[in-house]
Amino acid sequence: MITVWRKSRAYAVRDMSEEEILRHCIGALAEEGERLLSEGIAQRMSDIDVVYVNGMAFRV
Structure with a gap:
């Protein structure tokens, strides 16, 4: 189904690292x-930064 949808809209698929x-x-x-x-x-x-760290538990 996804493949048909992509083809109907001419989306190119590529790999991302x-x-x-x-x-x-x-x-x-x-x-x-x-x-x-x-x-x-x-x-x-x-x-x-406070929201990212405390509110979303974001860590780098």
């Missing part, structure tokens, strides 16, 4: 943090 997947995930978190700062939802970068 674990490192590339991690870069995409971390990049999305960084972009969201930047948005929170720019919209005034977070006051400081350290506020975002």
